Amino acid sequence: MQRRVTRSRERWGRVEDTDQLGGAEEEVISYRDLYVLDRNRIFFNIMVKNAIIDMYVKLGFIEYASNIFATIKERDVISWTVIILGYSIHGQGELGVNLFREMEKDSRIGIDQFTYAAVLHACSTARMVEKGWFYFNRIRVPKITHCVQMVSLLARARLFDEARTFIEERHLERHPEVLRALLDGCRIHWQVKSLEII
Numbered sequence: 001m002q003r004r005v006t007r008s009r010e011r012w013g014r015v016e017d018t019d020q021l022g023g024a025e026e027e028v029i030s031y032r033d034l035y036v037l038d039r040n041r042i043f044f045n046i047m048v049k050n051a052i053i054d055m056y057v058k059l060g061f062i063e064y065a066s067n068i069f070a071t072i073k074e075r076d077v078i079s080w081t082v083i084i085l086g087y088s089i090h091g092q093g094e095l096g097v098n099l100f101r102e103m104e105k106d107s108r109i110g111i112d113q114f115t116y117a118a119v120l121h122a123c124s125t126a127r128m129v130e131k132g133w134f135y136f137n138r139i140r141v142p143k144i145t146h147c148v149q150m151v152s153l154l155a156r157a158r159l160f161d162e163a164r165t166f167i168e169e170r171h172l173e174r175h176p177e178v179l180r181a182l183l184d185g186c187r188i189h190w191q192v193k194s195l196e197i198i
Helices: 031-039 046-059 062-070 077-089 093-104 113-126 129-136 144-156 160-169 176-189 192-197
Strands: 003-007 014-017 027-029
Touching (some): 046 077, 077 093, 113 129, 113 144, 129 144, 144 160, 144 176, 160 176
Antiparallel strands (some): 003 014
């Protein structure tokens, strides 16, 4: 089934299955059409470009997302956050970390909690433990999202004792998303004993 992006009066970027469109008179824009429009220098402001990058990431077109990102001359924190997370989601965490380091060179970019969550996700995907600790310790007041990513990183790196210590020291036992991150690591490495302890 072919999937396309439709532009309606209500919302830009709504995704529908063409089989469900029936006879509806809607303007249908394919992902490739959007890319061609941008290649032909048809104006998109940064908010629209960020939204298109996010759309491509969520639909699995990381190469298209990267191509649109490359066209933005003055990127904002959202541009960087979306592409860093995008590469991480699609299994290229190390590239996401490298992009974060590149972003840090731009003094105009104010790194926020969402960007830190994205780079921690990238560290988790790439199992870059030292980098993960480095970025986590830079966060003034870590949110539960950051803690979840750290537990995920430690579990994926088979550092289950360290992950449990991290959870206990921060009293995170009652947060299901934290325990889910630990369980996912146990599942990946078939750590039955760790599962029993949890």
